[in-house]
Amino acid sequence: MAVFSSCLDILHFRCQWVPRRYSGFTIFVFGINLGSFVAPLLVSWLGFNVNFHLGFSLAAIGMFFGLLQYVRGGKKHLPSASLYPSDPLEPNDAKKLSIRVGLGVVVFALVLLLLQVMGSLSLSSFITLLSIIAVATPIIYFIIIISSKKLSDTERSRVIAYIPLFIAAAIFWAIEEQGSVVLALFAENQTNNNFFGIFNIPAGWYQSLNPLFIMLYTPFFAWMWIKLGKKQPSSPSKFSLGLMIAGLSYLFMVLPVMLFGSSAKVSPFWLLGSWAIVEIAELLISPIGLSVTTKLAPKAFESQMMSMWFLADSAGQAVNSQIVKFYTPENEINYFLIVGLVAIVAGIILIFLVKPIKRLMEGVN
Numbered sequence: 001m002a003v004f005s006s007c008l009d010i011l012h013f014r015c016q017w018v019p020r021r022y023s024g025f026t027i028f029v030f031g032i033n034l035g036s037f038v039a040p041l042l043v044s045w046l047g048f049n050v051n052f053h054l055g056f057s058l059a060a061i062g063m064f065f066g067l068l069q070y071v072r073g074g075k076k077h078l079p080s081a082s083l084y085p086s087d088p089l090e091p092n093d094a095k096k097l098s099i100r101v102g103l104g105v106v107v108f109a110l111v112l113l114l115l116q117v118m119g120s121l122s123l124s125s126f127i128t129l130l131s132i133i134a135v136a137t138p139i140i141y142f143i144i145i146i147s148s149k150k151l152s153d154t155e156r157s158r159v160i161a162y163i164p165l166f167i168a169a170a171i172f173w174a175i176e177e178q179g180s181v182v183l184a185l186f187a188e189n190q191t192n193n194n195f196f197g198i199f200n201i202p203a204g205w206y207q208s209l210n211p212l213f214i215m216l217y218t219p220f221f222a223w224m225w226i227k228l229g230k231k232q233p234s235s236p237s238k239f240s241l242g243l244m245i246a247g248l249s250y251l252f253m254v255l256p257v258m259l260f261g262s263s264a265k266v267s268p269f270w271l272l273g274s275w276a277i278v279e280i281a282e283l284l285i286s287p288i289g290l291s292v293t294t295k296l297a298p299k300a301f302e303s304q305m306m307s308m309w310f311l312a313d314s315a316g317q318a319v320n321s322q323i324v325k326f327y328t329p330e331n332e333i334n335y336f337l338i339v340g341l342v343a344i345v346a347g348i349i350l351i352f353l354v355k356p357i358k359r360l361m362e363g364v365n
Contacts, residue, residue, distance in 0.1 A: 044204030173316025
């Protein structure tokens with residue numbers, strides 16, 4: 001946790017005074033997705049052709065070398081001021097935090113014990129419990145931050161402005177992360193993976209489409225934000241557009257099922273098209289969200305606010321874990337249609353909130 005907090009401090013320090021912040025975070029996202037592109041190709045091949053344990057072990061190996069590079073690179077290239085939190089915990093605060101964490105663990109264990117006694121403890125109930133925690137955690141933390149006496153009126157206003165952006169991000173991630181569940185099932189069961197009769201595409205390889213399109217689009221988006229400069233849309237406007245585009249990626253998936261039915265094997269170009277659309281949305285939300293988080297973060301909660309951004313993904317995946325239960329090949333059309341329309345409606349609602357959000361942002365774009 002300390003390493004993660006320091007990492008966020010470094011990220012904020014490096015971006016706090018650097019102009020062209022949106023482009024910088026877009027390039028940052030590119031770097032993340034370079035590894036994400038290679039991973040599914042290697043893991044799928046190793047898992048199906050050698051050993052699944054070896055495939056999963058690659059993640060641990062990659063994380064180890066990533067952490068090693070972070071520690072060595074941070075000490076070598078970053079100023080010493082960026083290696084320490086700007087508002088460290090006081091002894092009393094640390095004690096309160098320890099008590100809260102301890103109580104949380106105890107309550108979690110008691111709930112599991114209660115479910116076991118009632119005979120209701122199962123994988124499904126455990127996932128539901130984790131989903132509730134993932135959604136409740138950012139809500140509680142928003143309350144803690146907003147009610148803190150360390151915030152000025154301007155900082156409090158900016159945190160309030162951040163809440164609808166957080167919700168929009170959670171909705172987006174709930175859709176985007178379904179690529180590893182719903183679209184993965186579609187790739188395995190309803191896609192013709194025979195490539196011109198000469199090669200069979202492993203279903204896991206489709207997971208590389210997400211980072212592939214991110215890398216393809218990144219140079220254009222980085223150039224576009226620099227070119228537009230102060231004329232570019234506000235962060236809330238980008239979020240609203242991103243949500244609507246994400247919804248379109250799911251409406252696009254309605255077409256192959258309507259045209260060919262749920263039992264037919266369709267062209268992989270349908271999945272290619274869906275990912276091509278949703279990754280435009282990701283570049284309107286993910287790097288923009290990282291950037292606007294650094295700008296709206298109160299000084300006393302800089303690292304915690306960056307953590308809040310990643311909790312948006314966590315909350316989105318929590319919602320995703322519940323709605324995917326309704327997905328079956330028999331109701332695909334309704335599923336894709338409803339999820340897509342929900343995202344589009346959320347994007348439209350956000351359009352009407354752009355002006356009040358911008359007022360609350362107190363000069364931040």
